[in-house]
Amino acid sequence: MSDLLSYILTAEFGYSMLRVTTPILFAAMGSIVAESSGASNIALEGNMLFAALFGAIGSGLTGSVFWGLIIAIAGGLIISALLIYFGLYLKTDIILSGIALNTLASGGSIFLMYVILHDKGSTSSIKTLVCPNINLPGIENIPVLGDILSGHNILTYFAFLSVIFVWFLLYKTKLGMHIRCVGENAEAAASVGIKIKSVKLVSLLISGVLASLGGAFLSMGYMNGFSRGMVSGRGFIGLAAAAMGQLSPVPTLIASLIFGCADAMSNIMAAMRIPDEFVKLIPYVTTVVGLIVISSWRTWRVKKKRIAALVSAN
Amino acid sequence: MDEILRLENITKIYPNGVTANKDANLSVRKGEIHALVGENGAGKSTLMKIIFGMEQPTEGNIIYNGKQTQIKSPLDAIACGIGMVHQHFMLVESMTVAENIVLGAEPGKGPIPNNRAMIEQTKEIIEKYNFVINPKEKISDLPIGTRQKVEILKALYKGAQVLILDEPTAVLTPQETTELFRELRGLRDMGHTIIFISHKLNEIKEICDRITIMRNGTTVGVHDVGSVSQQEISNLMVGKDIDWNIEKNPPKRGEVILDVKNVSVLDEAQRSILKEVSFSLHAGTILGIVGVEGNGQSELVEAITGLHKADAGSIKFHGNDIADSSIKQIREMGLAHIPQDRMLRGAVVNGSIEDNMIATFIDKEEFSSGPVLKTKKIRSWSEKLIKDFMVKTDGPEVPVKMLSGGNIQKVIVAREFSSNADCIIADQPTRGIDVGAAKFIHRKLIEMRDNGVAIMLISADLSEIMDVSDSLLVMYGGRFVAYFPDASKVSEEELGQYMLGVKQQTSEEVKGCIA
Numbered sequence: 087m088s089d090l091l092s093y094i095l096t097a098e099f100g101y102s103m104l105r106v107t108t109p110i111l112f113a114a115m116g117s118i119v120a121e122s123s124g125a126s127n128i129a130l131e132g133n134m135l136f137a138a139l140f141g142a143i144g145s146g147l148t149g150s151v152f153w154g155l156i157i158a159i160a161g162g163l164i165i166s167a168l169l170i171y172f173g174l175y176l177k178t179d180i181i182l183s184g185i186a187l188n189t190l191a192s193g194g195s196i197f198l199m200y201v202i203l204h205d206k207g208s209t210s211s212i213k214t215l216v217c218p219n220i221n222l223p224g225i226e227n228i229p230v231l232g233d234i235l236s237g238h239n240i241l242t243y244f245a246f247l248s249v250i251f252v253w254f255l256l257y258k259t260k261l262g263m264h265i266r267c268v269g270e271n272a273e274a275a276a277s278v279g280i281k282i283k284s285v286k287l288v289s290l291l292i293s294g295v296l297a298s299l300g301g302a303f304l305s306m307g308y309m310n311g312f313s314r315g316m317v318s319g320r321g322f323i324g325l326a327a328a329a330m331g332q333l334s335p336v337p338t339l340i341a342s343l344i345f346g347c348a349d350a351m352s353n354i355m356a357a358m359r360i361p362d363e364f365v366k367l368i369p370y371v372t373t374v375v376g377l378i379v380i381s382s383w384r385t386w387r388v389k390k391k392r393i394a395a396l397v398s399a400n
Numbered sequence: 401m402d403e404i405l406r407l408e409n410i411t412k413i414y415p416n417g418v419t420a421n422k423d424a425n426l427s428v429r430k431g432e433i434h435a436l437v438g439e440n441g442a443g444k445s446t447l448m449k450i451i452f453g454m455e456q457p458t459e460g461n462i463i464y465n466g467k468q469t470q471i472k473s474p475l476d477a478i479a480c481g482i483g484m485v486h487q488h489f490m491l492v493e494s495m496t497v498a499e500n501i502v503l504g505a506e507p508g509k510g511p512i513p514n515n516r517a518m519i520e521q522t523k524e525i526i527e528k529y530n531f532v533i534n535p536k537e538k539i540s541d542l543p544i545g546t547r548q549k550v551e552i553l554k555a556l557y558k559g560a561q562v563l564i565l566d567e568p569t570a571v572l573t574p575q576e577t578t579e580l581f582r583e584l585r586g587l588r589d590m591g592h593t594i595i596f597i598s599h600k601l602n603e604i605k606e607i608c609d610r611i612t613i614m615r616n617g618t619t620v621g622v623h624d625v626g627s628v629s630q631q632e633i634s635n636l637m638v639g640k641d642i643d644w645n646i647e648k649n650p651p652k653r654g655e656v657i658l659d660v661k662n663v664s665v666l667d668e669a670q671r672s673i674l675k676e677v678s679f680s681l682h683a684g685t686i687l688g689i690v691g692v693e694g695n696g697q698s699e700l701v702e703a704i705t706g707l708h709k710a711d712a713g714s715i716k717f718h719g720n721d722i723a724d725s726s727i728k729q730i731r732e733m734g735l736a737h738i739p740q741d742r743m744l745r746g747a748v749v750n751g752s753i754e755d756n757m758i759a760t761f762i763d764k765e766e767f768s769s770g771p772v773l774k775t776k777k778i779r780s781w782s783e784k785l786i787k788d789f790m791v792k793t794d795g796p797e798v799p800v801k802m803l804s805g806g807n808i809q810k811v812i813v814a815r816e817f818s819s820n821a822d823c824i825i826a827d828q829p830t831r832g833i834d835v836g837a838a839k840f841i842h843r844k845l846i847e848m849r850d851n852g853v854a855i856m857l858i859s860a861d862l863s864e865i866m867d868v869s870d871s872l873l874v875m876y877g878g879r880f881v882a883y884f885p886d887a888s889k890v891s892e893e894e895l896g897q898y899m900l901g902v903k904q905q906t907s908e909e910v911k912g913c914i915a
Contacts, residue, residue, distance in 0.1 A: 260506045263513065267495070271490065273488075277486065279474050279504050396672070
């Protein structure tokens with residue numbers, strides 16, 4: 087136990103926490119954009135899985151990180167396009183479509199890998215390129231802080247910048263106004279000529295791009311290469327983070343960091359010969375506990391306020 | 401005067417085969433206030449949706465400014481200069497007045513709106529039309545009357561020349577209505593044309609120039625408002641003479657059925673919505689509760705019926721405290737409830753009429769043995785109710801959503817009145833339904849009261865509440881501010897002043913409503 091603590095208090099742990107937060111944060115930001123328009127993107131997990139696979143193979147085949155990323159996003163958007171087609175055009179239940187697409191992505195990614203590489207386990211037969219790490223000039227020389235913040239994969243910095251991007255998009259642009267309007271009162275949007283379907287379509291696409299970047303990070307940063315089921319619930323954890331943050335970018339960032347921290351801890355424990363089955367539980371237990379804590383805290387706060395308000399009212 | 405809008409032989413048949421409009425004609429002149437009246441289900445809403453591009457006519461022409469026009473979407477309508485103020489406001493509550501007004505046509509080039517221009521332009525338009533609103537306020541902080549003004553400004557900002565107002569006064573106090581009428585006259589004098597949909601014939605007489613009457617999906621005539629009486633208008637609407645008078649014997653006041661003491665309720669934001677309210681409801685009487693919407697009436701109803709428990713105070717029904725009783729238990733003790741929102745709480749809209757008619761007493765031995773329903777009994781029961789309450793339908797198996805608003809309300813009233821309750825909470829029982837159905841429900845209420853039932857009637861419709869109630873309580877700001885033991889001795893103007901909080905009785909006078 088003391089080993090664990092002493093490890094957590096190192097700069098290395100901080101670094102690793104930011105690293106594992108990256109895919110969760112991308113997924114969470116993707117969830118915010120989609121959910122704000124009233125179209126839930128449950129298929130984030132599938133987006134990430136396809137993006138991870140396409141990125142791994144794409145960067146290997148083209149020999150270019152840039153094209154690898156583009157192909158990863160295109161791969162992730164296949165899932166988004168299907169979700170849009172089912173949910174917005176065929177008007178199926180978007181949650182059910184999302185679940186179906188996740189199942190499809192889980193089997194489909196293995197199938198595609200087998201068709202292209204004749205391997206059902208991983209893309210190790212192809213040499214995946216990894217996005218570059220960036221040292222932050224100035225910051226890298228600060229003790230501790232530099233070790234935590236500098237030298238990350240470029241996609242990790244993108245993930246944190248995406249928080250600003252999502253905030254700016256939702257609160258400072260016309261499109262963002264329309265997205266929030268459609269999500270809060272679709273009839274009102276329609277009555278002023280805002281096209282509900284187009285707005286939802288655009289937000290699902292933006293959501294898909296963000297999630298795809300998270301997927302690309304997994305196979306082109308976190309690991310170099312794709313292995314089956316490698317997203318392992320990070321898309322869902324992102325959804326939970328967005329829900330905990332009540333679709334606000336900054337609180338969602340904080341929630342994502344908490345989940346990232348749990349994920350990083352599970353990595354350490356795995357190295358400390360704590361049973362694997364237990365270690366793998368940690369991020370998910372944290373999600374459940376996080377949701378319980380947040381909601382009971384909210385209930386408690388409401389109750390307290392009610393009593394205070396009653397006393398002052400009478 | 402020039403004609404600005406003409407509808408020729410509009411027919412609308414929905415894909416499910418329902419004919420909403422058949423050969424409807426409408427001619428509106430520039431610069432007039434034109435009333436459109438008709439019972440629920442007469443096709444007014446569909447006709448207006450066609451003008452505003454929300455529905456496409458199956459047949460017929462729209463001529464706007466002398467030219468045949470196709471209006472394929474609200475966007476087309478707005479581009480033509482047609483604006484609509486919907487009955488349910490189309491506002492985004494988390495956004496500001498200015499944001500709502502410019503929504504869909506935000507100033508500023510490129511993807512980023514110009515906030516300063518947004519505020520400036522909003523201010524300009526507010527001043528131009530002599531409204532008093534702060535553009536930076538959030539919609540959720542505004543009272544209903546002001547929200548409606550934002551809706552009107554929204555249409556004007558987009559250049560509306562023709563404004564369609566769908567039952568604009570349904571949610572307003574007499575004073576707010578007067579103000580709205582002043583503003584509407586101002587708009588007319590500035591050359592705008594207004595189509596005014598309403599059930600309230602006295603208001604139409606007051607403000608409109610001409611009137612088009614609809615019945616069964618078609619228009620049955622257009623008149624100068626000055627040349628027809630209210631009686632004539634209503635006869636044309638219904639197609640037969642209706643009896644306007646409600647006969648009422650003096651109430652036979654019995655024992656206290658419902659005793660409410662110091663009940664307080666907070667809303668989600670912890671603001672005090674109901675402040676230590678007390679009153680008693682006696683058997684054989686109708687107690688009217690009147691107030692502008694949002695002054696605590698709904699919360700009072702929810703606390704009594706068990707939908708949302710009170711935060712403090714006691715509610716005794718037949719002498720038993722019902723604070724911890726479930727809704728079902730309260731109903732079994734003899735309380736019936738006609739909810740305010742018939743589509744949300746009153747009826748299972750996708751269910752059939754008979755499903756709805758037995759929904760609250762499905763457990764009774766009469767209708768089920770164990771888990772199995774006695775379908776024959778249910779059928780004959782609902783057929784009887786359909787007859788007794790004159791529900792217009794092809795049969796008890798018809799889904800409720802196929803009925804007009806008035807008929808849905810009759811289904812709910814039939815269920816609640818037939819439950820053998822000795823106390824009925826009637827929350828806006830006739831809102832948005834036609835005169836004929838409303839009068840029918842009023843008579844039924846009085847019939848129940850004569851049979852010794854205690855009735856609490858909540859309404860924003862002053863003529864209803866004054867006609868039907870025996871005694872009256874006025875709510876303002878979560879409190880009772882006035883009590884009138886005899887409802888027939890109050891004037892509408894006086895009630896309005898109490899409803900707006902201009903006047904207030906002493907607490908001794910208000911306490912007259914207790915026991």
